[in-house]
Amino acid sequence: MALPEAAQSQPKTILTSTDLQRVVDRIAHQILEKTQGAADTALMGIPTRGGPLARRLADRIRTFEGVDVPVGVLDITLYRDDLRRQATRAIGPTEVPPGGVDGRRVILVDDVLFSGRTVRAALDALSDIGRPRSVQLAVLVDRGHRELPIRADYVGKNIPTALAESVRVALVETDGVDEVKLFGGTQ
Amino acid sequence: MKHLLSAADLDAATATLVLDTAAEMASLAGREVKKLPTLRGRTVVNLFYEDSTRTRISFEAAAKRLSADVINFSAKGSSVSKGESLKDTALTLQAMGADAVVIRHPASGAPHRLATWVEGSVLNAGDGTHEHPTQALLDAYTMRSRLGRLAGLKVAVVGDVLHSRVARSNVALLATLGAKVTLVGPPTLIPVDLRTEVCYDLDSVLSDTDVVMMLRVQRERMNDSYFPSEREYARRYGLDGPRMRKLPEHAIVMHPGPMNRGMEIAPEVADSARSTIVEQVANGVSVRMAVLYLLLGGKS
Amino acid sequence: MNAPHKYLIKGVSVLGRPKTDLLIQDGVVAEGDAKGAEVVDADGLVALPGLVDLHTHLREPGREDAETVESGSRAAALGGYTAVCAMANTSPVADTAGVVEQVYRLGREAGLVDVQPIGAVTVGLAGERLAELGAMATSAAAVRIFSDDGHCVSDPKLMRRALEYVKAFGGVIAQHAEEPRLTEGAQMHEGEVATRLGLTGWPAVAEEAIIARDVLLAEHVGSRLHVCHVSTAGSVEVLRHAKARGVRVTAEVTPHHLLLTDERATSYDPVFKVNPPLRPASDVEALRKALKDGVIDIVATDHAPHAVEDKECEWAYARPGMLGLETALSITLSVLGEDWDLIAERMSRAPARIAGLDGHGHDPVPGAPANLTLVDPAARRVVDPAESASRSRNTPYAGMTLPGRVVATFLRGTPTVLDGKAVK
Structure with a gap:
């Protein structure tokens, strides 16, 4: 059902391209700080946009400190708890970071932290790949509304939202542009 | 995709999706923990009217790696050999809550018939001289x-x-x-x-x-x-x-x-x-995992 | 029995001719005083001679769960028939005077159509030695048609002897033409669809080869031959050739072979499994043409009721056959159009002649036996298996809209169907 024009608010830009780069830089610095120079650390992006974010973080870390952090991709489709609620999803690739995850500190990277269910699935998926020493979580945006006891170790930006709103992260690698927008639900 | 009755029913996009999904499944096969939680709580029945240990085992391995419950129903020594009709067997499986039935049958078209009698998905594991x-x-x-x-x-x-x-x-x-x-x-x-x-x-x-x-x-x-x-x-x-x-x-x-x-x-x-x-044998498990996932992995 | 009623059928068109009234009295179409007659309003209806089916499976004795003489008779009357020839493949087989007399008697008791038993050619339909054809001919059932239908009399010597032997009492052999060695395990017409479906093919040549052999045998011994359910274009050509040579051969086609093609098997629903099998469109075309030009003499239903469990199963395990009595006229009408004279010839007069049923196959004009049916050609009906008078439900036409509807049928002046409903 189409809503009256006035009821739909215009999308609001939360992070511009410049903001987004700054936020990524900051997370990279925080990781270096909290992990004593990213020793024994691997980054694993959660598709779709966690992958490129993880690679950007690794790139920044290399720039700042000259450290090569292994990067992987962790597809969580087969671990989701909402499979039966939607049409069958295509499976994405999983790439274990060079050197594996056993005994390492693994930082999961995603674009938006919302209910926490994606992260829950990612933890399950990760434990089937190996046994990390510890697992941390880095997200670009935390929009609240957690349904599980999960919190992020690194947060680019906290954005208070209404449930009906949606946060969309765009990245050059996947969407051709860097920005974060908030799309309004009804008033 | 609701059933897989015949390869002739697959269009190029769907067939390619199965092959791509199988490739992802294959990449998971080398891991320490081979089991995935994807089909937890789903029941897959292997209904075999012909002896075919290799095909049955392949389907069984595929379903189990996806955490489905697997029931093997072989025609020998069961009610089927006592003359129970395919339709009555279908209704039994239906009552048992089978989400998918993998059927091997000597009569061409038996999976098509079965699909008209059960609500779950039907996978043709070889029917007569028709398809596999x-x-x-x-x-x-x-x-x-x-x-x-x-x-x-x-x-x-x-x-x-x-x-x-x-x-x-x-x-x-x-x-x-x-x-x-x-x-x-x-x-x-x-x-x-x-x-x-x-x-x-x-x-x-x-x-x-x-x-x-x-x-x-x-x-x-x-x-x-x-x-x-x-x-x-x-x-x-x-x-x-x-x-x-x-x-x-x-x-x-x-x-x-x-x-x-x-x-x-x-x-x-x-x-x-x-x-x-x-x-081919190893790939069989990945492909069957892909098919089971694509049939059962979404909203039914 | 009550005194026979008098009926006045008002405003009916006999075989498409101008409207008239028909008085039915004392079992004949009469002329004279219509006073006191029960009036049947037949405005818009066409009167045909009561249809005669040369090929009906009534299943009794043996499979009364699928059909009985009575239920089959009722279906026949509703289809416009006044006589049906009951095939011999019952259990026990109608290969003795005792069994044919039993069927004959059951038909009389039902009293809905004349049931004329067909006798088996060979004992137990086994194709090994002749049944007592003469005993059946001289029995109360007065059998004239002999057939192993369901099986082919494939042994050429035995076929020759049968053809010769029945000349003694004016009999005819009705052959189920199917060379059994060419149809072992066959499930449907051999062709593109069978290949795609992985079902063993029933090649056209298995029918054509037997018909070719049999017309030569019939010619050689100077006997009559009737060919059941002709299903291929090649068979039509063989028959055309034989008739041109003067061979005494007649042939039938079923309604389903005139309408349905082998594509129906794609559903694997055994309601479309029949023997001989449904054929491709090119054969259907040839059969239609042959029926029009007379190479094929008659439409016969091959009405073959089957219990649910024999059809609700895998294709290969299902029994072949379909219902036909209640839909045959509609399908013939859709194939031949409203050429009532031709319909009467193909569905009543010619089958009555082949079967030697003297009381049937006469146009409903004064002086003729009052075996007739009234058809509403304008009616359209959707076939609903649940409505069938047969005990079985295996009609392949479920959900199809067919033209024409039987409104009334009279057997020797007594209505068996009125207002489209069986009287008893």
Whole structure:
């Protein structure tokens, strides 16, 4: 059902391209700080946009400190708890970071932290790949509304939202542009 | 996709999705924990009216790796051998809450009938002389992973095409995916009107083919005058060393198993580096995982 | 029995001719005083001679769960028939005077159509030795048609002897033309669809070869031959050739072979499994043409009721056969159009002649036996298996809209159907 024009608010830009780069830089610095120079650390992006974010973080870390952090991709489709609620999803690739995850500190990277269910699935998926020493979580945006006891170790930006709103992260690698927008639900 | 009854029902996009999904499933196979939670709480029934340990085990492994509950219902020693009809069996499985039924049956079309009686998904694991769609999918997967593509591949399907459900499924699927199939065998074993190129001379196709798929030839066919003798069959249509050496360097040799060594395929060929026979078995599990996931992994 | 009623059928068109009234009295179409007659309003209806089916399976004795003489008779009357020839493949087989008399008596008791038993050619339909054809001919059932239908009399010597033997009492052999060695395990027409479906093919030549052999045998011994359910274009050509040579051969085609093609098997629903099998469109075309030009003499239903469990199963395990009595006229009408004279010839007069049923096959004009049916050609109906008078439900036409509807049927002046409903 189409809503009256006035009821739909215009999308609001939360992070511009410049903001987004700054936020990524900051997370990279925080990781270096909290992990004593990213020793024994691997980054694993959660598709779709966690992958490129993880690679950007690794790139920044290399720039700042000259450290090569292994990067992987962790597809969580087969671990989701909402499979039966939607049409069958295509499976994405999983790439274990060079050197594996056993005994390492693994930082999961995603674009938006919302209910926490994606992260829950990612933890399950990760434990089937190996046994990390510890697992941390880095997200670009935390929009609240957690349904599980999960919190992020690194947060680019906290954005208070209404449930009906949606946060969309765009990245050059996947969407051709860097920005974060908030799309309004009804008033 | 609700059922997988026939490879002929698959369009190119769906078939490619199955193969891509199978590739992801295969990449998970090397992990320490092979089991995935995806189909937890789902029930898959293997309903086998014919003995086929290899196919049943392959489906069972696939379902179990996806954490589905698997019930094996073999026709022998069950109510089925006491004359229970397929329809009554279907209603029983329905009442047991089967989310999917994998059926192997000697009558062509039995999976189609079953699909009209159960609410869950039906997977055809071989019906009579009709189809064996997951075999065709795993064959296509094997060709793609060995040769890098399917479109434009020249595939010779050799042997008893008339009675082969593997051949029917392969012909349909390969055509959909853009490969060029030639059927090779004695005229008595090549069905009419399969709308595919036919050649009665194996030697003339070998030098220009990418894949040779050898079909199992049942010795009983000889008694029904489809060919005069085993020896003559092997001479005219068996793949032996000298014939294998006529193939282009990159060409592969496939066989759906079980093989009659010395009849349609010489041991030298079956055990050669060109042979994909063992790979086909491994790929079977990945492909069946993909199919189960695509049928059961979403909203039903 | 009550005194026979008098009926006045008002405003009916006999075989498409101008409207008239028909007085039915004392079992005949009469002329004279219509006073006191029960009036049947037949405005817009066409009167045909009561239809005669040369090929009906009534299943009794043996499979009364699928059909009985009575239920089959009722279906026949509703289809416009006044006589049916009951095939011999019952259990026990109608290969003795005792069984044919039993069927004959059951038909009389039902009293809805004349049931004329067909006798088996060979003992137990086994194709090995002749049944007592003469005993059946001289029995109360007065059998004239002999058939192993369901099986082919494939042994050429036995077929020759049968053809010769029945000349003694004016009999005819109705052959189920199917060379059994060419149809071992056959499930459907051998062709593109069978190949695609992985069902063993029933090649056209298995029928054509037997018909060719049999017309030569019939010619050789100077006997009459009737060919059941002709299903292929090639068979039509063989028959055309034989008739041109003067061979005494007649042939039937079923409604389903005039309408349905082998594509129906794609559903694997055994309601479309029949023997001989449904054929491709080119054969259907040839059969239609042959029916029009007379190479095929008659439409016969091959009404073959089957219990649910024999059809709700895998295709290969299902029994072949379909219902036909209640839909045959509609399908013939859709194939031949409203050429009532031709319909009467193909569905009543010619089958009555072949079967030697003297009381049937007469146009409903004064002086003729009052075996007739009234058809509403303008009616359209959707076939609903649940409505069938047969005990079985295996109609292949479920959900199809067919033209024409039988409104009334009279057997020797007594209505068996009125207002489209069976009287008893």
